[in-house]
Amino acid sequence: MAELEQKQTGKKGKKKGRKKMSTRIDLTPMVDLGFLLVTFFMLTTTFSKPQTMEINLPVKPKEEVKPEEENALKASKAFNILICGENKLYWYLGLPHEPIEPLLETNYSADGIRKVLLEKNSNIEDMVVLIKPTNEANYKNVVDILDEMNIDNIKRYALVDITPDDLEEINKLMQGK
Amino acid sequence: MPKVKVPRKSTLIDMTAMCDVAFLLLTFFMLTTQFKSDESVIVDTPSSISEIKLPDTDILNITITADGKVFFNIDNKNFSRERLLTRISEKYPELQFTPEEEKAFVLTGSIGVPLAQLKGYLALEETERKLYPQPGIPMDSTNNELGIWIMQGRLANPNVRITIKGDQAAPWPIVKKVMDTLQDKNVNKFNLITDLEADPNKLKGI
Numbered sequence: 001m002a003e004l005e006q007k008q009t010g011k012k013g014k015k016k017g018r019k020k021m022s023t024r025i026d027l028t029p030m031v032d033l034g035f036l037l038v039t040f041f042m043l044t045t046t047f048s049k050p051q052t053m054e055i056n057l058p059v060k061p062k063e064e065v066k067p068e069e070e071n072a073l074k075a076s077k078a079f080n081i082l083i084c085g086e087n088k089l090y091w092y093l094g095l096p097h098e099p100i101e102p103l104l105e106t107n108y109s110a111d112g113i114r115k116v117l118l119e120k121n122s123n124i125e126d127m128v129v130l131i132k133p134t135n136e137a138n139y140k141n142v143v144d145i146l147d148e149m150n151i152d153n154i155k156r157y158a159l160v161d162i163t164p165d166d167l168e169e170i171n172k173l174m175q176g177k
Numbered sequence: 178m179p180k181v182k183v184p185r186k187s188t189l190i191d192m193t194a195m196c197d198v199a200f201l202l203l204t205f206f207m208l209t210t211q212f213k214s215d216e217s218v219i220v221d222t223p224s225s226i227s228e229i230k231l232p233d234t235d236i237l238n239i240t241i242t243a244d245g246k247v248f249f250n251i252d253n254k255n256f257s258r259e260r261l262l263t264r265i266s267e268k269y270p271e272l273q274f275t276p277e278e279e280k281a282f283v284l285t286g287s288i289g290v291p292l293a294q295l296k297g298y299l300a301l302e303e304t305e306r307k308l309y310p311q312p313g314i315p316m317d318s319t320n321n322e323l324g325i326w327i328m329q330g331r332l333a334n335p336n337v338r339i340t341i342k343g344d345q346a347a348p349w350p351i352v353k354k355v356m357d358t359l360q361d362k363n364v365n366k367f368n369l370i371t372d373l374e375a376d377p378n379k380l381k382g383i
Binding site (some may be wrong): 015023026027028030031037038039042044045050051053054055056057058059060061067075083110133134135136137138139141142143144146147150151159 | 189192195196200202204209210211222223224225226227228229230231245253257284306331340342343345346348350352353356359360361363365366367368369370372373374376378
């Protein structure tokens with residue numbers, strides 16, 4: 001018995017001697033690591049998916065369209081936008097040689113083409129906008145005008161090739177300045 | 178005056194809460210992240226008010242750079258890239274690809290080399306490929322390779338949606354040519370990738 005007791009006391013003594021370890025761990029390095037990874041993922045992530053603008057082009061006709069059919073569009077309803085290089089923009093109403101409203105220069109701002117478009121669109125029923133980019137135009141100009149159609153809520157518009165007549169009119173206007 | 182005894186406090190702060198926050202955020206970002214794809218071509222897209230989001234898969238993208246080069250890209254859903262390359266080599270028996278080149282094609286991003294140079298381009302090391310000056314896909318009327326790519330891409334993945342990602346300064350004649358090529362291949366509906374811009378009509382309401 002006495003021996004046993006002695007042993008026990010001995011054990012107790014040992015326990016007392018050992019330093020009581022705290023269960024708390026210093027979490028600072030772990031937090032550091034956590035935030036490092038957060039920063040990494042924050043910088044590499046792409047949140048916004050790209051936006052898109054949908055456009056529908058007409059089906060390409062198999063045969064050449066007869067001129068009578070092509071000119072079915074009434075001259076009084078044809079609003080032409082001519083997109084030129086150096087961010088220049090012109091518009092006229094009607095046909096190139098006998099315009100109802102002559103060629104005028106405008107710009108891409110809200111007071112420019114948007115004002116004209118909104119005014120004409122409310123006055124003319126079933127107005128069709130013909131967008132005619134020249135070879136000097138860039139992609140941004142065309143997208144801006146297509147976007148303008150969305151902003152001004154114009155339902156009928158078409159991307160058309162520019163005609164030599166249109167180019168001639170622009171040259172005339174430029175020389176007249 | 179009695180001395181005010183300031184009790185000495187430990188400078189150690191309990192980091193557990195902060196650690197919780199850090200890992201919560203970490204988990205969130207890890208689950209939502211989609212890595213930016215390393216594109217060999219950088220384009221600055223124009224902006225529009227359109228708010229249609231683009232899906233991640235089933236995309237056939239045509240990139241037009243500011244200097245008028247055209248690049249082709251298709252995502253690899255259901256191994257469509259592998260099938261596309263197989264189709265190309267079936268159509269052009271002179272173009273046969275090794276398994277390494279096929280693997281390179283699957284992993285690489287946009288393609289902007291003529292078909293004749295494709296084999297050589299894919300044989301390059303990955304780092305060299307990034308530096309390789311890609312001339313763009315030819316679109317001449319006699320040799321419209323873009324048309325071939327579009328055709329084969331659509332056959333490889335019939336659900337594909339065609340997008341055009343053009344630089345702001347991309348010349349219109351090139352864009353027009355791309356659109357004409359698409360129309361020739363009976364693709365009349367496609368998407369233009371743009372940045373978001375505030376809608377002035379909505380701004381008025383605020």
